[in-house]
Amino acid sequence: MPFMIVDKVHAKVLMFHADGRLQGAAPALLGLARGDDSTPGIGDRKLSTIRPEERTTPSGRFVASLGRGLRGEEFLWVDYSTALSLHRVVAGAPGEKRAQRLDSATPADNRISYGCINVPVTFYEKVVRPAFTSTNGVVYILPETRTAREVFGSYDVEGPARARDLAEAASAPVTLHPVPLPVR
Template sequence: MLKVDFVGQPSSMDARRTAEWAFTTGDTKGRPFAVVDKKNAHIYVFNGAGRLVGSAASLLGLAKGDGSAPGVAQKVSTGIPLAERTTPAGRFDSEPGHNIHGEAIVWVDYGAAVAIHRLRPAPASQRRPERLVSANPDDRRISLGCIVVEPAFYDTVIAPTLGSQRGVVYVLPEEGGALATTTLTASAAQPS
C-alpha cells in the first residue's frame, strides 16, 4: 500500500491526513507536493514518491480567511487592504515561475498573485526574520498572502522540487481541519 513518509517529522493530524489522502488517492499524479498548515504556519514538502523532503515555518497572509478577495492581484502594486491579505485555502496546481523582478518563485494561485518565495527585505518594523523563527504561529501572519520561507529552505527544498517542475500545493483552511476530500476532488478539475 502506498503511504506518505513524514520521516519522523512531527505534524498536525490535519496536515498528515491531507498528505496521505493526496498521495494515496493519486491526486498528486506522481508530482512533488506541499501541504501548508495555516493554523501552525508550517509547510511540508514531499517528492513525487510521497517522502518528506523538508518542512519549515512559513509566513502567511496577515488576515485570517480562506478565500481571495476579487481582483486582489491587481492591487499588489497599489496596496492590498489589510483585510484582503489572506492565504487562500484549497488545492492548487503549482508552477515554477518568476515575479516581476525576475526572482524565482513557485506560483500557487497565479490569479490571486499567491506564490511560495524566499524571505525578502522588508521594513524593519515588520520584523519578518524574527517572526519566521517565532514559536507562535500567530506571529507568522504578516505577508500579503504569499507563503514565505527562509532563503536556505527555498534553495535546498523548494527549488529542487516545486521550483523545478509543476506540482500540487494543498493549503489547509483556517476553520475546520484537513481539506475535505469532496472539496479536493471538485477543485482538482478546476484550473488554478
C-alpha cells in the same frame, strides 16, 4: 508529482517527494488576515490598495510551478490569477521583522504578508527549488475558517460520516475474485 502542504494554523510548510516521503519542513509567514478565500480581483491590484482584512492566504489545491517576477526574482507560482506565490522571506519594512518571526517558537506572529507564503531562504534553495525544477507540483493549503469538506470536497477524517463509512466497510461481505495463474 511532488506536493506541498501549507498548514496555516501552525504556520508550517511540508514538502513531499512524489512517492509521499517527507522531503523537508519549515516555518512560514502567511497573509495577515485569517480566512480561506481571496478577495475577487486581488491579483490585479497594487499592493498599496489591499486593505489589511484582504490580506489572506487562500486555501485549496493548486498546481504550482517555478516562475519569475517582474524584477527577475524566482518564486513558486501557487495561483497566478490571485498573484499567490511561495518565495524566500523578504526583508519588508524594518518593523515587520520577518526573519525573526520565522524563528519564533509560536505561529502567532507569523501572520504578516499580503497573502504570499514566505519561507526561510535555505528551505527555498535546498528543498522547494529542487523539488519544482523542471516539473509542476501540487500545493495543498489547508483551511483555517472552513472545513476540509468545504475546501477540498472531502469528508472529515474524524467526523461522523467517516465513522459510518468505516462501520459499513467492516460489516460488508468480502468477495474474492480468483485470478488465473499464467500457464508456463
